[in-house]
Amino acid sequence: MRKIRRMMALALSATLALVSLTGCGSSSTNGSAASSSSAKGSDTLVYAQGAEPRGLDPALVDDGESAKVMSNIYEGLLKYDKDSTKVQPCLATSWDISPDGLSYTFHLRKGVKFQDGTDFNADAVKANIDRQLPPKVTQDMAYASFVFGSVKDVQVVDPNTVKINLKSPSTPFLKNLAMIMAAPMISPKDLKDNNNNVNQKPVGTGPYKFVKWDKDQDIVLVANDQYWGTKPLIKNVVFKFIKDNSARVVALNNGEADVIDGIDATVVKQITDAGNKIFQAPGMNINYMAYNTSRKPFNDKNLRAAISQAINVPELVKSLYKGYAEPATSIMPTFMEGYDKSISQVAYDPQAAAKTLKAAGLTTVHMITYTNPRPYNTATGQVLAEAIQGYLSKVGVTVKIDSYDWTTYKQKVKEGDYDIAFYGWVGDNGDPDNFMNLLSDPDPTMNIALYNNPQFNDLIKKGVATPAGDARNAIYTQLEKIAAADAVWLPISHAQTLCAYRPNVQNFYFHMTGITPFVGVSKK
Incomplete structure (x- = not known):
């Protein structure tokens, strides 16, 4: 999750994925747009999500709630x-x-304008990348090192051609350039x-422009009439923030929202009985519990293993997710290159756990978690933490849980004052490095276990530089085995993508990277 690159992020999506989409949005307030309170008819689509975005600058955010909005405003070189x-x-x-493999020359689309009327060109590409390279890069640019860490410099060849030179070969580089974090182009x-x-x-240059953001209420976008690609079919898109799961379901069933995300198995029947539809697809994600390996007690691998x-886990996943998630036996999804079915985590053995914990005198732990649903955990972090609290009470460990809304939680994770924390990751680009690098990232909001293993870090560097194929896949399998042996995380589940929408919404879909492009979506 590279400042949660991974993280991120459930949402319903429109007809094309950020990069599969032809656009994203703008900061212009030109044009008319309906507010969520007055949204009616086929010209406005209301999308209700469980948390507010952290922001709308792709270089400065790392969360899925932001990604869903940004995927309609911005575009990258690739999709x-x-x-x-x-x-x-x-x-x-x-x-x-x-x-x-050290130089990539990109031939740019001609005649594209940013939503403020300025030209998209090679100078704009250079400006966007340079702001995320030393010496300009700042600590709050979570994904900069992930997307552009291998970049040496950027050269403007001519107005429509740009050359990106790398310090070392990077197999994931092209896929990184299609991500919604860091890679999209912003008006200089x-x-x-x-x-x-x-x-x-x-x-940005995308199909929707930014109109306004009413804090704790909604974000309004309007169709970009000057968009270079396929024009949006819906004029206004409203991202409405409804934290409570049941309230979002009511909003959908009452027609106050057209699409909702963050739903779980307990509300599916309620949604379908009301005549609404479910969007369901395999998820490219991981839901996990992380140990703070930087301090006592969990700088001790044996105590991490004992808690795990x-x-x-299988019982927990069945109880919480009711068949809409599968127990995780690894960090990477089972369909990803490098996954090996022989990888196994610490086996369930409460008697052995109790013995080890008692001998070590470990009787209390401090756990922090989040209160809202996430794409990888529709049960919410609060419910997950309480379930694990119950398991640990049976082996003599008392758990203190501190819970926070998502935005506050991200800050608490950054501060590092916890023994155990919960997180997840929605894959950004389909590459195994995007998952395994989470345990190598120096950013504490990405690598929340604060894990620092030189052998692991060296293998990560080797994996990035190795060409796609069996040799590279073997590196990521080995990384999985190291993480499992060190019991850095307790992988919990891989969630299905689960959203709901009104029957008059056409061509809605949620991309596997956690974004919701609406350019091809319509309403009857």
Whole structure:
């Protein structure tokens, strides 16, 4: 999750994925747009999600709630195919790679304008990447090192051609350029006018433009009439924030929302009985519990393993997710390259756990968690933490749980004052490095276990540079085995993507990377 790159993020989506989409949005307030309170008819779509975005600057956020909105405002050089993470042209129409794999030359789409009327060109690409490279990169740019860490420099060849030179070969580089974090193109004028932070005033090249953000209520977007690609079918999109799961279901069933995310198995029947539809697909994600390996007691691998032994993961997953998630035996999803079915985590053995914990004198732990649903955990972090609290009570360990809303929780994770924390990751690009790098990332909001294993870190570097194929897959299998042996995380589940929508909504889908592009969505 690279400042939760992974993290991130459940949402319903429209007809194309960020990169599979032709656009994203803008910070312009031109044009009319309906507010969520007055949204009616086929010209407005209301999407209700469980938490508010942290911001709308792709370089400065790392969460899924932000990603869903940004995927309608911005575009990158590349995009993902609708049904996979295969890269496709977007703002770049083609590209050439040097024989040594160190130079990528991108041929840019001509005639594209940012939503503020300025030109998209090679200078804009250079400005967007340079702000995330030393010496300009800042600590709050969570995904900068993940997407552009291998970049040496950017050269403007001509207005429609840009050359990106790497310090070392990077197999995931092209896929990284299609991500919604860090990679999208922002208007350089917008960045200059807003002191290099457009969290509140986003301007991209995508199919929707930003209109307004009423805190704790909604974000309103309007169709970009000057969009270079396929024009949106719905004029206004409203992202409405409804924290309570049951309240979102009521909003859907009452027609106050057209699409909702963050639902779980307990409300599916209520939704379908009301005549609404369920969007369901395999998820590219991981839901996990992490130990703070940087301090006592969980700088001790044996104590991490003992706590994990106390938790019956298959039973827990069946109880909480009712068949809409599968128990995780690894960090990576089972369909990802490098996954090996022989990988196993610490086995459930409460008797052995109790013995080890008693001998060590470990009787209390401090656990922090989040209160809202996440794409990888629709039961909420609060419910998950309480379930694990119950398991640990049976082996003589008392758990103190501190719970926070998502935005506050991200700050608490950054502060590092916990023994155990809960997180998850929604894959950004379909590459195994995107998952395993979480345990190597120096950013504490990505690597919440604060794990630092030199052998692991060296293998991560090797995996990035190794060409796709069996040799590279074997590296990521080995990384999985190291993480399992060290009991850094307790992998819990891989969730299905689960959303709901009104029957008059057409061509809605949620991309496997956790974004919700609406350019092809319509309402009868």
